[in-house]
Amino acid sequence: MVNKQHEKNRRDYLANKVDIQSGYASALSLSIEETDTITMTKSNRNNLLLRLLKYVLLDILKNRMVLFYTLFLLATSFGLFSMSGDATKGIASLLNIVLLVSPLLSLIFSTIYFYNSYEFIELLSAQPIQRKTILYSQYWGLCISLIVALVIGLGIPLLIFAPSKAALSLLIVSCGLTMAFVSLALLAALLTRDKARGIGLSLLMWFYFTFIYDAMMLMIMFAYIDYPMETITLTMISLNPIDLARVIVLLQHDVSALMGYTGALLQELFSSGKGVLLASGVMLIWIFVPLKLAIRLFNKRDL
Amino acid sequence: MIELNNISKSFGKTKVLDQLHLELLKGQSIALIGPNGSGKTTLIKSLLGLVVPSTGDIHINGINTKGTWLHRSNIGYMPQIGRYPDNITVMQLFEMIKEIRIGTYSKLDEELFHSFNIFKFENKTMRSLSGGMRQKVSACLAFMFNPEILILDEPTAGLDPISSEILKEKVKKELNKGKLVLITSHILSDLEELTDEIIYLNEGKIVFFKKVEELKAETESGNLSKAIARIMEMQNTAA
Numbered sequence: 001m002v003n004k005q006h007e008k009n010r011r012d013y014l015a016n017k018v019d020i021q022s023g024y025a026s027a028l029s030l031s032i033e034e035t036d037t038i039t040m041t042k043s044n045r046n047n048l049l050l051r052l053l054k055y056v057l058l059d060i061l062k063n064r065m066v067l068f069y070t071l072f073l074l075a076t077s078f079g080l081f082s083m084s085g086d087a088t089k090g091i092a093s094l095l096n097i098v099l100l101v102s103p104l105l106s107l108i109f110s111t112i113y114f115y116n117s118y119e120f121i122e123l124l125s126a127q128p129i130q131r132k133t134i135l136y137s138q139y140w141g142l143c144i145s146l147i148v149a150l151v152i153g154l155g156i157p158l159l160i161f162a163p164s165k166a167a168l169s170l171l172i173v174s175c176g177l178t179m180a181f182v183s184l185a186l187l188a189a190l191l192t193r194d195k196a197r198g199i200g201l202s203l204l205m206w207f208y209f210t211f212i213y214d215a216m217m218l219m220i221m222f223a224y225i226d227y228p229m230e231t232i233t234l235t236m237i238s239l240n241p242i243d244l245a246r247v248i249v250l251l252q253h254d255v256s257a258l259m260g261y262t263g264a265l266l267q268e269l270f271s272s273g274k275g276v277l278l279a280s281g282v283m284l285i286w287i288f289v290p291l292k293l294a295i296r297l298f299n300k301r302d303l
Numbered sequence: 304m305i306e307l308n309n310i311s312k313s314f315g316k317t318k319v320l321d322q323l324h325l326e327l328l329k330g331q332s333i334a335l336i337g338p339n340g341s342g343k344t345t346l347i348k349s350l351l352g353l354v355v356p357s358t359g360d361i362h363i364n365g366i367n368t369k370g371t372w373l374h375r376s377n378i379g380y381m382p383q384i385g386r387y388p389d390n391i392t393v394m395q396l397f398e399m400i401k402e403i404r405i406g407t408y409s410k411l412d413e414e415l416f417h418s419f420n421i422f423k424f425e426n427k428t429m430r431s432l433s434g435g436m437r438q439k440v441s442a443c444l445a446f447m448f449n450p451e452i453l454i455l456d457e458p459t460a461g462l463d464p465i466s467s468e469i470l471k472e473k474v475k476k477e478l479n480k481g482k483l484v485l486i487t488s489h490i491l492s493d494l495e496e497l498t499d500e501i502i503y504l505n506e507g508k509i510v511f512f513k514k515v516e517e518l519k520a521e522t523e524s525g526n527l528s529k530a531i532a533r534i535m536e537m538q539n540t541a542a
Contacts, residue, residue, distance in 0.1 A: 119386040128376035128407045302354045
């Protein structure tokens with residue numbers, strides 16, 4: 001009921017605004033071109049996110065960090081492929097490096113970037129823009145620039161040295177990871193006002209997902225070594241985006257034989273479409289849940 | 304035009320705004336005064352939605368502002384300290400804001416842009432601007448989109464005498480068009496020139512909301528500074 005009333009008010013308000021605008025236009029007897037721009041611009045409001053995104057991307061491009069990241073990825077992939085000679089081995093070692101580096105860089109870079117664009121965010125918040133749109137522009141700006149870095153730094157060498165299904169899955173998975181960790185980074189940055197604490201929090205997240213979680217998982221598996229653990233292992237892997245990414249890429253090779261029963265189960269699952277669907281679903285949860293939480297925090301934030 | 308119902312805001316344990324009720328109408332020009340830390344800026348920021356009040360709601364033109372954003376196209380806001388992205392130039396800043404606000408305004412008002420001679424430093428980056436230059440930029444942006452409501456937080460602080468005259472003339476001009484103007488300042492002579500009503504805020508509460516004339520008559524003083532000084536004295540002795 002309240003919502004309906006509210007919606008009605010809003011519509012009245014908007015209708016009123018249109019009246020005022022056309023009123024102005026006729027009162028000032030603007031040229032046809034100018035009246036056209038006024039009517040056109042109303043539909044243009046929808047592109048607000050894109051317009052903001054343009055400025056965020058331009059700003060990120062000025063930052064050297066993304067360039068260094070691209071160069072680092074290029075150097076590493078070219079180096080690994082030319083050293084190992086074997087494409088499969090190359091992909092496997094590249095996988096380990098990418099799983100270590102891309103979450104770390106996505107987290108730290110995004111957190112620092114968010115804190116540094118505080119003035120920009122403050123300025124935008126006083127403009128007629130939804131807070132949600134402001135945060136989305138930051139999120140997509142960061143994602144797009146980091147994914148472009150991955151596509152250039154990782155995609156090109158993979159295409160040259162090892163064009164295969166495994167290579168494609170490595171690229172897609174690292175893009176997914178980037179999106180999930182940018183989202184976690186924004187959450188970390190919104191959880192605390194203090195820049196140092198925010199960066200500390202994202203470092204902690206990285207430690208947790210890279211080392212602590214795996215250690216815990218190993219401990220649990222070791223403790224219950226006599227019991228069937230397939231389902232539990234699968235669940236635990238899904239609860240860590242980095243592990244999930246690793247399994248998806250590894251299963252594109254025939255290495256599951258080394259992974260025992262669980263490996264066989266995973267192989268079975270991921271060789272069918274169901275497994276891929278499941279993995280993408282879990283990855284999407286990792287991307288959107290932290291982002292939604294971050295938006296909720298940002299809406300309540302005092303600037 | 305602006306209606307505040309039972310607005311409270313706390314930052315941690317400190318209560319900054321304490322159950323405020325307020326109604327401001329079109330054509331009013333209001334001075335918001337009070338000692339440092341009395342909640343002036345917080346009140347202004349709540350109107351814009353930059354600060355989210357703990358309780359109560361704010362209606363602007365009859366629309367509850369909670370969670371909405373379009374009401375901001377009706378407000379020109381000049382912040383106390385204009386903070387802008389460091390690396391963009393003045394020109395880029397104007398272009399950007401204009402582009403973002405496309406569709407929310409009918410005509411641009413670039414009068415201040417010309418009278419402040421902004422084009423003289425339009426290619427400088429925001430980082431390299433002095434405090435006064437920033438103030439000028441903030442003022443231009445506040446007036447640029449012809450808003451119905453103008454909220455100016457310490458507008459003349461940091462401006463040189465000539466620029467501050469230009470700004471005051473501009474405010475008077477907008478007042479004559481029947482806009483609602485809300486100004487905070489510690490320079491009472493400026494306020495006397497521009498406003499005819501005073502809201503006195505102390506510790507998050509409205510002590511009084513009166514016409515300047517009334518205030519002068521009550522305190523039997525010839526100008527605003529003396530009247531306010533008298534009231535502050537009276538408050539101190541009462542406390």
